[in-house]
Amino acid sequence: MPGIIEISVGQLLLALLFILVAQASSFIYQLGLNRDILIGTVRTFAQLFLMGYVLTWIFRSTTVWIVVGVFAVMVFSAVFIVKGRVKESQIPYIVPTFLTMLISYFATAIFVSGMIVDSTPWWEPRYFIPAGGMVIGNSMSALAIALERLFRDMRQGREIVEMRQALGADYREASQDIFRSAVKAGMIPSINAMMGVGLVFIPGMMSGQILAGADPLIAIRYQIVVMLMLVGSTAVTSVVVMLIVRRRCFGSGEEVLLTPR
Amino acid sequence: MSALLEISNLSFGYEGSSSPVFEGLDLSVREGEFILVKGPSGAGKSTLLRLICRLNKPLAGTILFQGKDIAAIPPARLRSAVIYVQQTPQMIDASVSHNLLLPFSFASNASKKRPKMEELQAMLREFYLDGVTLEHSALKLSVGQKQRLAIMRALLQEPVLLLLDEPTSALDKESAAMVFAIMERLNFAEGRTLITVTHLDYTPETVHTRICTLSGRTLMCQS
Known part of the structure; x- marks a missing residue:
């Protein structure tokens, strides 16, 4: 079975296009969600990366x-x-x-x-x-x-x-x-x-x-x-x-x- | 004769409000009495009824029902004897018969006699609801019809004390006259104890009533 395909930083940033689409929808239809989408995106990146590091540490834990x-x-x-x-x-x-x-x-x-x-x-x-x-x-x-x-x-x-x-x-x-x-x-x-x-x-x-x-x-x-x-x-x-x-x-x-x- | 209801030094105020709605209120009600509570809007007439059946909590004072402090009676048991009919009649989205029999599904009313359908149908006529069938949707009735149905539903529970909150407030003259006639009959023919709140200048013709006026935070009753 082939190994997992890695996602580079550039490819990860490319996924932000989805957020741009969501922001555009909110802006055009005045949904008032632009701020929440922005905060949500930043939190997704920050929390998941933090979680990744924390999980690596926790998974090694024996306590x-x-x-x-x-x-x-x-x-x-x-x-x-x-x-x-x-x-x-x-x-x-x-x-x-x-x-x-x-x-x-x-x-x-x-x-x-x-x-x-x-x-x-x-x-x-x-x-x-x-x-x-x-x-x-x-x-x-x-x-x-x-x-x-x-x-x-x-x-x-x-x-x-x-x-x-x-x-x-x-x-x-x-x-x-x-x-x-x-x-x-x-x-x-x-x-x-x-x-x-x-x-x-x-x-x-x-x-x-x-x-x-x-x-x-x-x-x-x-x-x-x-x-x-x-x-x-x-x-x-x-x-x-x-x-x-x-x-x-x-x-x-x-x-x-x-x-x- | 000992009082059925004894209210002493009763005060009530809303949370966060600096001045109470009323304070130091006293009232004694004997069995079989018909009390009319009048007064300007905002004086606390409805609140007084709600305090008697513990739908609101007083700031101070005591209410004795049949000699017992109502705070010591389980709320559901108290309310199966002291029945309060709201100003705006509330019906659930079901048939007239379902609404009338709803209270029989509550544990506190388990020992009460459940009426037969023929009895309910006959009772509808007594309450001037001739055109209404038991299968009718209760929500589709007029406010006046709902009001009479709400009083009928309360009476099916054989209340020891009936509290009626502005039972004619949303009614036209003809419907109001019907409700007044029902109240007078309940007191005169059936000997029921009633406390009715009204802002109308209504004085019953066929029964003796005690008129109390709630105004300026105090309650004044005619002797």
């Missing part, structure tokens, strides 16, 4: 705490990205979101790395960190969508929630439609990805393994594990976070705390 520490930093960064997307100041949701993400993703990464892939030790960085990264990245988007939906619907549907409460519903019964809709909204992208994988798109991890010369049948097995892992961890994290945050939308007397903006 469990370094691996776990890197994992915690990844979760912490994900929470800040979620915070930036979900602009909610009335309900304190950051701490429960962070703790749920940390526990749930940690359990998932241990399960995948230590039990399914059966790496030794369980925290073997070459498996543990990429598995964790995929889980965090995927669930982070799901959580941002679900939280945004929960807060929006609680605000817009406050009168309906209160109608149910006024007729004897507890806060869970009064907001169950909103809860379901928020969890579903967060889950749909992961489920759609399962529907389209291998048919509509070839996942990045699998393509990467094949490009690096791995046997496609082994790459497929890894990819299946990843897809199932993403759906499971997204479901658990979304449900737990939504349960905690929904309770926080109500006061001690179960009164709705979110006021119209």
